[in-house]
Amino acid sequence: MADTKPALVLHLATGGEPLLFALTTEESGKLAGRLTQLVKAGAVESVTTKDDSVVAVNFAHVAAAYIDDLNRKSKVFGLHA
Template identity: 60%
Template sequence: MADPKPALILHLSAGGEPLIFPLTADSSEAVQDKLPDLLKHGGVHSLETRDGNTVSVNFVHVAAAYVDDLSRKGKFGLSV
């Protein structure tokens, strides 16, 4: 089994391809817990990516956001 590779997936209100930000395992849980509130109320949130960079996201412009595991094969994103 591959090591988990969590990532924040953002779909912007303006459309286009989703933005994908690789996260560390520790930061992915914290981000996932905050997503419902950030999407509901908007606001800017900064997070650290797996490669050590800091990204600030203005959630006013985000239509959908979720944390997914990039190491999964065959399925990606929201599925029923």
């Protein structure tokens, strides 16, 4: 099986295409359990991407946020095919 390529996927409240940020496995694990609270609180959080860039995300502008695997070929929200 191929290695996973975790990414933070952000759907902005204003619409448009989702934003994707490639993450390390460690960073995705740290962030995954906190996403719900970050969106509910509209918090600003610094996220370190796979290439060691630091991105400040204002979750007050995010409608949906989740961790996904960029290796998956068929993507349907909520389903792992």
